[in-house]
Amino acid sequence: MARAATTSDVFNAAAEPRRREILVFLLDSERPVSEIVDKLGLDQPSVSKHLRVLRDVGLVRVRRNGRHKLYQTRADGIKPLHEWSSLFERYWSHQLLRVKERAENMARTAKPSTGKP
Amino acid sequence: MARAATTSDVFNAAAEPRRREILVFLLDSERPVSEIVDKLGLDQPSVSKHLRVLRDVGLVRVRRNGRHKLYQTRADGIKPLHEWSSLFERYWSHQLLRVKERAENMARTAKPSTGKP
DNA sequence: TTGACATATTCCCATATAGGCATGTAATGT
DNA sequence: ACATTACATGCCTATATGGGAATATGTCAA
Numbered sequence: 001m002a003r004a005a006t007t008s009d010v011f012n013a014a015a016e017p018r019r020r021e022i023l024v025f026l027l028d029s030e031r032p033v034s035e036i037v038d039k040l041g042l043d044q045p046s047v048s049k050h051l052r053v054l055r056d057v058g059l060v061r062v063r064r065n066g067r068h069k070l071y072q073t074r075a076d077g078i079k080p081l082h083e084w085s086s087l088f089e090r091y092w093s094h095q096l097l098r099v100k101e102r103a104e105n106m107a108r109t110a111k112p113s114t115g116k117p
Numbered sequence: 118m119a120r121a122a123t124t125s126d127v128f129n130a131a132a133e134p135r136r137r138e139i140l141v142f143l144l145d146s147e148r149p150v151s152e153i154v155d156k157l158g159l160d161q162p163s164v165s166k167h168l169r170v171l172r173d174v175g176l177v178r179v180r181r182n183g184r185h186k187l188y189q190t191r192a193d194g195i196k197p198l199h200e201w202s203s204l205f206e207r208y209w210s211h212q213l214l215r216v217k218e219r220a221e222n223m224a225r226t227a228k229p230s231t232g233k234p
Numbered sequence: 235t236t237g238a239c240a241t242a243t244t245c246c247c248a249t250a251t252a253g254g255c256a257t258g259t260a261a262t263g264t
Numbered sequence: 265a266c267a268t269t270a271c272a273t274g275c276c277t278a279t280a281t282g283g284g285a286a287t288a289t290g291t292c293a294a
Contacts, residue, residue: 011128023205043283045242075209084198085195086199091190118283122250162273164271165273
């Protein structure tokens, strides 16, 4: 078998860097295709194809306005990604934690004399 | 051009459902390949190939122990996924966020189990 | 209607898969 | 040395892809 389709789920759809850029770009407000083309420097058919994939997995919504079609990111669609990656959160080396540990080690080793590495 | 290689980044490597299962399975402790094969019901060459991809993108570490090779997830490698998806967080509904927070608190206080269906 | 604009789709192609199967390699025990 | 265990890799194939170019569809304006 080949790789799963890009339209099979959010993980596959978001694996494409251009699509991730599009999703971020369309996060705050709806925008026509031409603006995506201009701002991201892709050619129009490519953008349309990426938007098709994103639409198929429910990551963008679309609305027609005259000749334009206005796309916007449906942020809720990203949740599965965020929730899955959150499973790993408690294993991350947290900066604050490491700072605290170092501080404690320094306090422990530095107590007897004056600064001993 | 074809799709980007699965080894090109975390997003592509984690797009495969089996690899995501493996990553979760190897999160708590290091385990030999045979155990992944048994628990996840995949055949051995498939697991080895998935582990190869995960290793190439730095999502697992490996250590030899006699005839066995012990793999474990490198949780830090998941961060880019989590950070990117966090860009969308402020557009999510608060209700679900609270549910998620409560689930996280429960997971934190409860003892982590090794069974992940 | 005709024409111009905006977006979508189709066709072609090089490339990278994931699965199944067979084989290769490394470490151990006898 | 040999057999066994544990894992890795090679080969094959069907399939899906993303880019480029060309073309189709859809909408408005004059």
